[in-house]
Amino acid sequence: MPETPSPAPVQPAAQPRHGARPRVIVAGLGDTGLLVATRLARTCDVVGISTRPALVSGQELGNRLTDPDRWRRSYLVPFHRFRGLDRIRTVHGRISSVDLTRREVHVEGVDGDTAVETYDLLVIATGASNGFWRHDRIEDLQAIDDDLAAVSTQLEAATSVAVVGGGATGVSVADNLARRGGAQVHLFHSGDEPLPGYHPKVRRWIVRELQGNGVELHPGHRAELPDGFTGDRLTTGPVSWSSGQEPFEADITLWAVGGMRPHSRFLPRELLDDDGFVRVDEHLRVPGHPNVFAVGDVAASDPFRSSARNWGWQVVVANVKARTGGRDRKLKRYQAPEHRWGSILGLQDDGLVVFQPDGKRVRIPRWIAEPLLFRLFTTRYLYGGLRPHRPGHR
Template structure:
């Protein structure tokens, strides 16, 4: 008689959730719950807003194209409630049906809402496509664009929009430099890069958030400042102020911190739970919540396997980097620049980045192969 495989529930199939699900499906029965029928990455927003067809090829991938996801039970919907005492969740599917799912191990990778580009609404592919196109049309017709926020998203958006041309782009930063979570050398470099690419950067501008706004849409009203400057008017205002809201409404407050993020230990296991893990932006793993960027999926996969095999002594620990790192501006005509935690920069030539990194490594090595599209 065949040995029954353990069931692992993965909540959230974004960048990290997909990597966890594809690897655990080799030895476990994996059930994946996602509000979308596709991997829709929150990465490279700047490229998404200036070259949507190219962005789609890498960062919007229907789950049906993932060969390694064939083995999982995919549920399109939203988790309503988690019963930690009985190892089960209640899900409302996209068709409105209710389903109870039991698990042996539970991985939470539901991410956060942040601006119009990251949310947890239940959507189909047509709705996704329509929303993407609508935002890009608005930006294409704007003569003046204001980007509020000096983090990685604000910098990426402002620089890519300026390089595209056709609009005056202003980036408003609350401090003296952008990218407060990056190495100081990276902050100095990006200011020079923004200027050379045509972005007008305004430091020392702290915006007053419009009352009652979730900052999840483009706005057109003048921006007011708590730092005393005169209001600034633009055709379009894009808010990228880092107001992340974790997708954890389905979890009991006992496992969350005061901001609603999931409390985890050094093994990315939820504190007080033996068989529940969390990874990515939703996990309070370190001050930067950087487990998605720093290979946290490997820690999750190894530790879930060890738990199910009864070898908790083999648990791995997550080791965050001291600063954020990665690609800030996305793939450009001169290649892909990756900033390191130590402040150094590595530029990968365009052909290598396009074919080997985004093509061979991401699609084949990380994702295990994607089916071709019909187009």
């Protein structure tokens, strides 16, 4: 019989080794990691590690491609503008390895040197790669701007665009491109309707919306990806289909085929599931490692890995605080909804449509959504306030 592996040793409660407050490393300062870091900084010594010197959100790709200036205001924000990060030391680099016994994180910096950061608790929020817009390359602000400009230039020159993938990203891109005009937009998806994982009411509604905005839908199409290609760039040339249809060629093809690749290579293999996502329990804690938590797209929290969108950051913040106070019996549980929910198309001229898990939708007029949702709720409540943007400065 195969030898049964020994269970991981139970670690003691996190006792501060760096002064009066416990040190927490937040690995990844995207949408989720940023919220965790700014909240924990009130009671902990927080170090945030990021491959970029700014929040570069993976949300609202459709708006990012069609109205990049407006998208930047909410979704591309240099860290120095976040008042909530004033109490946090940020490290610009990528994690190369973690020593869970010594509680050390090894970071490859922008200069190629490796630094070692120690922790009492570790929060893994490194996200996942998906298409050209989400990756873990080390970048500066100029590289981010160059990428945005290059993609916008390619799309503006196209008279026909093929979007491959019927998830929320593909739907958002196709609809926003069609609304902007200037190109015929084709959306290819493998199922009968787009948006798998959403409530049937949402799926039926989005079909009507896409068709009404001029998107040509192609259900039942499953693309053949060339060997080694992950959809991480725009392509030209014909797209072939394993589902048997004739190849299709547009000026530009944008790939939104899913297949997320978690940013978890720096972790020991035993912490990961078969697809490389970080195993977590109902408290978003890594089994066998009570001082390590994972949240967001990198965490195998549920079949949809939805802790990035369902207040998973609040669960982690509460549980890290409970852990540092020796209150393990007070840990909060993360509960995922049955269906995906939220905004799909982003803010439009006629407002913002938000879907609920039960399929109901609410349209928030633009004149309410911009000041209340984006400026008051997101900027002030979630992010803790932003310093004003100064023209000519990033």
